Amino acid sequence: MKIVIAGAGAMGSRFGLMLHRAGNEVILVDGWADHVNAINENGLKANLNGEEVVASLPAFHKDYLEKEFAADLVIVFTKAMQLEGMMQSIKELLYDETKVLCLLNGIGHEEVIEKYVPLNNILLGNTMWTAGMVGPGEVKLFGNGSVDLQNLAPGQEEIAKEVATVLTEAGLNAKYSENILYSIYKKACVNGTMNGLCTILDVNMAGFGETKEADAIVEAIVAEFASVAKVEGVELNVPEVLAQIKGCYNRETIGEHFPSMHQDLITNNRLTEIDYINGAVARKGLKYDIATPYCTFLTQLVHVKEQILGAK
Structure with a gap:
């Protein structure tokens, strides 16, 4: 699956790394220039439960995003106040079938996302994974976690379950929720x-x-x-x-x-x-x-x- 991590801080880096290691085509988009530059120069470095790993993942600054990439899935991990700007930045990567999974903290973010993709394409979720930034291009990932997600519009259950399967195959322990x-x-x-x-x-x-x-x-x-x-x-x-x-x-x-x-x-x-x-x-x-x-x-x-x- 072609996946965009929109907001590649600590949590976005965790998801991007794990999805990449599972064989998905992943790109990272973030607004922190030093972080983006460090990933492109040295790879994404992570302490993954005590194992030091380095992953070669393409990273892009959200304000200079020149990339032809028709995303199957966008996973949004920005800060809540940065959501509108991020969606505006990645709009050229979205097409009719692109699904957007919102894993932001807080409430009501679907109102922003719906400006950019149809309601049928929006998934809401939350995650109990943890992650920490060590510095630009470097994260510390420890412990275990899970993801709950659900389609926002009725009738899109199979799509949501397919996304949950992709995440689970990457070790992210996702499950479909009947009451997200x-x-x-x-x-x-x-x-x-x-x-x-x-x-x-x-x-x-x-x-x-x-x-x-x-x-x-x-x-x-x-x-x-x-x-x-x-x-x-x-x-x-x-x-x-x-x-x-x-x-x-x-x-x-x-x-x-x-x-x-x-x-x-x-x-x-x-x-x-x-x-x-x-x-x-x-x-x-x-x-x-x-x-x-x-x-x-x-x-x-x-x-x-x-x-x-x-x-x-």
């Missing part, structure tokens, strides 16, 4: 706790989880997500969600991991996606007349931190 919105909200709860909290506190997930106050804070945030989700027809299993979040504290699995928002703001001094995670819940809370004090305050704190650090 549930999965997306469940993942949003993980991001809505671990990302913002670890970023503000400058700590990894285990470090936060080992504090006395961790459980109470997480439970309050998840309650706000669940209240908003319920209005939108999604009944979250709160104990299940909390168990998944608290599983992130385990130092023997992924507890030593710094979430992507921490990597963005603290490590790389970049603006965050907080408006599309906790901020989205706060906005929906206003719309539905639901109190969301924790999500609102955490969103404000992250924006304050962005301003203090001069993030761009």
Whole structure:
């Protein structure tokens, strides 16, 4: 399959590498020039669960994309605020049958993607894989994970299942979901706790989880997500969600991991996606007349931190 990874940061690099190793024709598109240049000069370097690997993958800067490549599948891994620009950049790679799988954090991204491909071609999903940037052209990939995905339009189930098979054959453990919105909200709860909290506190997930106050804070945030989700027809299993979040504290699995928002703001001094995670819940809370004090305050704190650090 001819696959475009649109947003080839840590997670995009993981998917691109694994799909490439499974025999797919993969190109990477990203907006970080140093990263693109390093991949083209030295290959994509990865520590894959302790194994040092180098993959020869073509990489392109999104603003200088001169490539004839009729994509069968585009997997979108940009930051939420970069989605529109990325779709505009890769539009020449899209044709009538191109499928777009959106694996972004947050909620509502299909509204942007539908400007570029028909509704029938859009797949929504989420992933529980983790990845970290070491530097330009170099990533650290550890642990295990999975992908849930579903077609957005009715009647496209077989297409979604075909994409899930391609991902699974690459070791990405994908499965078709009958209720992807549930999965997306469940993942949003993980991001809505671990990302913002670890970023503000400058700590990894285990470090936060080992504090006395961790459980109470997480439970309050998840309650706000669940209240908003319920209005939108999604009944979250709160104990299940909390168990998944608290599983992130385990130092023997992924507890030593710094979430992507921490990597963005603290490590790389970049603006965050907080408006599309906790901020989205706060906005929906206003719309539905639901109190969301924790999500609102955490969103404000992250924006304050962005301003203090001069993030761009």
